[in-house]
Amino acid sequence: MGNCLKGTSNEDISLLRENERSSEQQIEPIQPSSYRDRTPVFYPTPNDGRPANQLTEEEQVRIARRIGLMEHLPILAYDDSINKNKECVICMIEFKIGEEVRYLPCMHVYHVSCIDDWLMRSFTCPSCMEPVDAALLTSYDTN
Amino acid sequence: MASPSPSERRLQKELSSLMKDPPPGVSVDANAVYQHLNLWNVHMKGADGTLYQGEDFQLQFRFSSKYPFDSPEVTFVGDNIPIHPHVYSNGHICLSILTDDWSPALSVQSVCLSIISMLSSCKEKASTLSIEKH
Incomplete structure (x- = not known):
């Protein structure tokens, strides 16, 4: 069970990071x-x-x-x-x-x-x- | 040698045009500028027929790597700081084109002309601004 929980939270973090990255990418090309x-x-x-x-x-x-x-x-x-x-x-x-x-x-x-x-x-x-x-x-x- | 940045290229162009066609009473020490392209010492003579006739001044121009998007920092330096309502005794100049009204279409030449005209239009030598207020 503990492992399951850990897995989900890791995934959440990576999703968040990916969102941050993609929003930066939207801004960069117009600089x-x-x-x-x-x-x-x-x-x-x-x-x-x-x-x-x-x-x-x-x-x-x-x-x-x-x-x-x-x-x-x-x-x-x-x-x-x-x-x-x-x-x-x-x-x-x-x-x-x-x-x-x-x-x-x-x-x-x-x-x-x-x-x-x-x-x-x-x-x-x-x-x-x-x-x-x-x-x-x-x-x-x-x- | 690395190729010059856009800012260095522009400063080199400005230097040669200032040496070729300087505003009246203005000269620049080109040898010193070639060593430090971002720091210029410009000599300025008080214009004839004005309160500053016969006086010699030294201006220092400091350029950031983002020039001409950043305005140059321009101050009077040396022994003789002009006594003028818009010049602090430490040499700082209160001139809008050096801050809020700066535009990259301006140049060392146009800044020099503005300073000459600022000095020339002065009717009475007075230093109304104190450093504390600055």
Whole structure:
């Protein structure tokens, strides 16, 4: 009998662990790539970075919503006849023609990994400081 | 040698553009920067026609490995700390773009320009902020 009980409790623990692991895996792939640390750090506010397990539920919801909004920002191939900016102001590296760039609603463009890292900290355009979420909602209204 | 991180690459680019086209009165000791890319000493001259005309200042820029996502830490160092309402006597500068209003589109060059304009627009030399309040 003792053995039976022990067996069940072990199983419970491993199930729990598996749940934890799978919830982490859901968060990881959307973490932007280039400036990443070993443990993914999230920024509920710009100067306050914490690993996912130290965020409040409210902060997790806010970050998840932000990731959802980011997916609505178009990624297009860089075209030097349309874009005035020759380089990405975040990494200061010149765009190559045909390279994937992300467009913000204010029409400023950046390398996808550069701007995604910034948007995870602050949901504003680095060049004009326009709040991205407000601009996104306005663009939906006018459409 | 390991390839430079995005942050190091950007600092190298900023260094060469600051040396090529520095804001008026600004210069950087490039040899020292090449040794410690994350710690820059920038010389700044008080602009002509302002309260700080003829004065020389030293600024220290410290960059984290997450620059330009983290703002640089910028302080006045050395013997001559400008007497200014937004500069503490320990060299700390009260400037919003160095904290809440930082954006990765800003650079060493634009921070230097902001500090020059902060000093130049000063009408009266006064240190209203004390370290205790900080």
